[in-house]
Amino acid sequence: MKNNSTKIIAFLLIAILICACNAVKRVPDGKNLLVKNNILVNGKSTNDEVAANQMYQKPNGKLLGYKLRLNLYNLANLNPDSTYQAKFKNNPGKYERMSKIFSAKQVDRLGQSFYYKGIHEFLKNTGEPPVIIDTAKTKKSLLRLKYYYFNNGFFNVQTGYTIDTVGKKRAAINYNITTGPAYKLDTISTNITTPALDSLYKTSNEPSLLKSGNQYKTTDFEEEKNRITTYFRNHGAYYFQPTYVTFDIDTIGKKNQANVRLNISNNIIQGRDSSRTEPFKLYTISDVNIYTDYSAANAKKKPTDSTTYNNFNLYSYKTLKYKPRAITDAIFITKGSTFADFRTTLSSRYLNNLKIFNYPSIQYEVDKRDSTAQSLIANVYLTPRKKYSFGATFDVTHSNIQDFGIGASISETIRNVFNRAETLEISARLNIGSSRDMANPNNNFFNVSEYGLDMKLNFPRILFPFGTEKIIPKSMIPYTSITSGFSKQRNIGLDKENFTGGISYNWTPKRHNTAKLELLNAQFVRNLNPDNYFNVYTSSYDDLNNIGKDYNVNPANWGDTTEQQQNKNLTIPKGTAGFTNDVLTGGTTLTPGNSQYQEVSSIEERRIRLTENDFILATSYSFTKTTKKDLADNNFYQFRTKIESAGTLLSAVSAIGNLPKNSRGNYEIFNLEYSEYIKTEFDYIKLWDFGKEKVLAVRSFFGIAIPFGNSNYIPFSRSYYGGGSNDNRAWQPYALGPGSTNAVNDFNEANMKIAASLEYRFKVFGDVKGALFADAGNIWNVLDNVTDPKAKFDNLNDLEEIALGTGFGLRYDLSFFVIRLDLGFKTYNPAHDKGERWFKEYNFGHSVLNFGINYPF
CATH class of the missing domain: 2.40.160.50 (membrane protein fhac: a member of the omp85/tpsb transporter family)
Known part of the structure; x- marks a missing residue:
């Protein structure tokens, strides 16, 4: 066996060596395969990932140092059709012979088979063509590098490149960068033409991203431009855009320093044939109009139903189906408030979170009734989703319990149940599966099953006897969930019924933070077949049975037949229960000091724990914080914590009520000891993102x-x-x-x-x-x-x-x-x-x- 392993390893090493030597197989004469890009900054190599990403050409990828994709590509025949035809062109008689055995059509189709063509297409598509050095692309890369270092404050950067041959048809490119000293920001001044914006800028508590003494970086200027725009638009400047922010950089007479002047011009208003400028205005909201059943079909119609609630105007093209507060609670744009982008965003998020509307549209128009033209009308267009929606799923599963499973579920969602934007979700599920490890006396293939029914009612607010706005404001988008469910399963042999129910509150303290308080979470687990315990937990049975062979004194625990008496195997459940009782009550020679006694005691404790019915009434709080921005983000952290307390409330009530305890000194509810x-x-x-898809x-x-x-x-x-x-x-x-x-x-x-x-x-x-x-x-x-x-x-x-x-x-x-x-x-x-x-x-x-x-x- 060792000799065979040595031969296999030797063969693989030789194959890899041959492929490696053949890496330049498809590199034309006079050309070179790019093996490395060296970026030398002031004579020293740098591992700057951003600088490396400026390259138009990068060497072929490697897997653990080996250019796998390049060698796969080199193994491919790039013209399999021509090769197949040449096979018969050089030997015409072969085509005729094969045509007699098969047919001309089949012989032609053979050339399109996986053996002749498909495998080469696979190698070509999976592989990667050799990266051949192109000096035009090298010059573009060099220009990119120059801009990159210039944008980081090296205004006197000098660049050049050399190509070094490192083997047959192989070369590396050296990008030589001489940066010179970096420029730093010196004095920073402002020139804001609109007095209202100048006053806003001077009274802002937000720190500027441009600070004297910092190294010049173009990204800092872009971020400062966006910061200013966000600030102004959140304080009434409806027409303000980033293009109105410019910077003058003055290095004249300065040594490696630059004076910065921030310029913000007046609003440019385009006319039909000309344009003019005027100071920016800060707008307030004069009206908020909510169209509750808007669609493209009724866009030009007039609403037929309307109402006013808390200074919100609600319109409907049919009968208004929502209680006003259900909608207005989700709107953060209020009459008399200053226009602010964040209010628009927050309103869109809240409305979308209701799950009864398609993504909302919020638009603004200047209120023509205002002679100063400094008022905006906010129009909120809501398109309702269907009141009823049906869903179904089907899947195939595999788990530690099931070797094979088939699952299906159906669900029905009912929206706006009580006309206050509530949603009711009802679902039913069924799963059947097969498990070799489960007790299966009838040898049925599908010996695992589960079915269940669940209900979830969501309220887009905190349901509580008193107001919680000061603790959890509506800007945190709170909602309440009331859940209940029932399931019955036959999967680990004990055949369980599971009843659940609860009420929970959910909110988002910050954009990427979530909090959940489960005020009550009740679960009742009922074991329907506890006598089957040792048929399922066979390891426990084997340990107990081995002890029973040596210490059992009651032949009835082995069964009634002669064969059972001779085998001396404890029967399930009568024999296992009888022997365990004999041991723990002193009916055998085992004493508490014996290790076998302790093992039997441990087995019995576990059996009781896993077969007893459980009632859990818990309260929990969980908090999650993440910096993950989207699904593609590979540079973030996430922290989650949870604390849960069960049974404390029941014990407090039992103690206050002076309720009696059972023989084991524990309280019961419904004749069942609850968990505490x-x-x-x-x-x-x-996660750390190192670039090039390395995480x-x-x-x-x-x-x-x-x-x-x-x-x-x-x-x-x-x-x-x-x-x-x-x-x-x-x-x-x-x-x-x-x-x-x-x-x-x-x-x-x-x-x-x-x-x-x-x-x-x-x-x-x-x-x-x-x-x-x-x-x-x-x-x-x-x-x-x-x-x-x-x-x-x-x-x-x-x-x-x-x-x-x-x-x-x-x-x-x-x-x-x-x-x-x-x-x-x-x-x-x-x-x-x-x-x-x-x-x-x-x-x-x-x-x-x-x-x-x-x-x-």
Whole structure:
């Protein structure tokens, strides 16, 4: 096997060497392949990414230092049709013989097959032609570089280039830049012709981006121009545009310094045959007209219904279907206020967020009733969406539970339910799937199923007994959601019913910040088939059964038949329940000091926890902040935190009401012990864009849930797990931890989690991207009823149990989503003994292939 591996590696190395030597295969004689652009600034090489992007020609791309796409292109036959025809031109008899065997038409079609043509088209399209040095493009690049350094304050920059041959038909271009000293800003003065704008500028609290002593940068002047324009337009200057802002740069008699004068001219008014100038006016809003059912068809008609509410004029071409406040609450442009762009933007965002109108149109016109011509009428045109809309989805799924699944859902959205811009969403879903790991006595292919019904009612305001405007103003675009749902599933063998309901408040404190307060979040989980527990959690059964073979004293626990008695396997559920009860009540030779006794106790504690019905009544607050501007932004950070408290309200009511406790000393509601805990999470993501589609991404996560009062453990639905395509990719979901326990259970979970990931993303070719990643983390039990010391987090020394997985991946970018494949290798496995944890399973046999949609973080 080693010899074969050596031969394969040797073959690959020889193939790569041959391809590398053949990189100039398609470079014409007398021409050179561009291998490198060297930018030398004052004699020293620079890695300035922006300067490098000025190049008209860049060397062929590399994958891990290898020009893969160039060599793929060189392998292609650029004229496969001519090659195929030449094959018969040199041997006419061959064409006749093949035509007799097949047909002339089939022989001609053979030339269009993948073998003769398709493979070469693929290589040509996937590959990349050689970048041959073009001196005309080199001169254009040099001119771009000159402008780039000039725009950064090097007014005396000198440029030149040389081409150095570095091999056969290979050359590098040296761009030589002599910058000279950079110019800095000296005195800054203003010349603003319109007195009103001059007064606004002088009273502004916003700092200027142009400061004496700063190095000259053209971008600073452009940003200052935009800042001034935004400021003026937010303070009444409706007709002001960036073109009215100019700068005079004076370097005469100055040594490496420049005086700056800011010029703002008067408003230019174009007439039919001439133009004139006049001072800018600052406008106020004289009227706000809202057309609630506008469309192109009725644009020239007159509204038939109207009303006035809080100085807003509402019009409708049919009967007005909205309560006025529902619309006016979304409008931040008010009568008597100063014209401001930000009010227009905020109104558009709020109206769009109502989800009952198409994107709104807000237009202004000068009010002809004002003799001073300094008033504007704001016209808000709203086009309603359909009151009822139907949706349906169908998808094929794969998860840690389902090997194969088919899902479908239908939904109905009803808008403006109570005539105050509310939306009601009702949806139903059905999923059926197949799982080899589930208990399946009838051997049915579709042995996993789930169906559910959900309802969500959204109100575009905060529903509360008293006003919240001072705490959460409407500029934060608040809304209230009331939700309820029911689902029934047969997926992990316990057959659960899940009832949910709640009320939450959502708002945006700032443009890229979001906040959510779940005032009440209720969940009731009912296990329909708890007796099937050991058929599902087979690892727990195997451990219990092995102990039972040695210590069971009640033959009835093995069953009634002779064969069962001989096999000595505990029956499910009667035998497992009987043996566990015998052990914990002293009916066997095992005592609390025995490790087997402790293991049986641990198995029973987990069984109770996972089969008991759960009732959770929680309140939570979450906050997210991000600097991400759009989907293409690869240089941002995101921070999310959440704190959740469950059961505290119920315990307070129970204590005040002096309600009785059950035999275990806990309160109950509807004859069910409710969960009580506090949970908090912190999640931080940071991306750095290095250019050329190279991105470094980092994620860190910490979460902990601590039971208290009415509970000594965390419900399964609120616990943490490790592994999976969005976590530690070297482990399957639920297969990591807790601690150093070697994942002894089928679905391992705990109440504390630490995780961190590092991923380097790069372009391979076309829309195919690659990634190298490292994932670290684990889960532990802390301050709950788990007694296994290997699973518990006791002190900082337990951080040695953080697992490390490394690997690589491929991603295909479809613009609207990314298909992802990641291969993870167990690099450091804390489940092994100390000294045996590093690289013991670092091979393909123990690797994990993950399939995912979009990036893991």
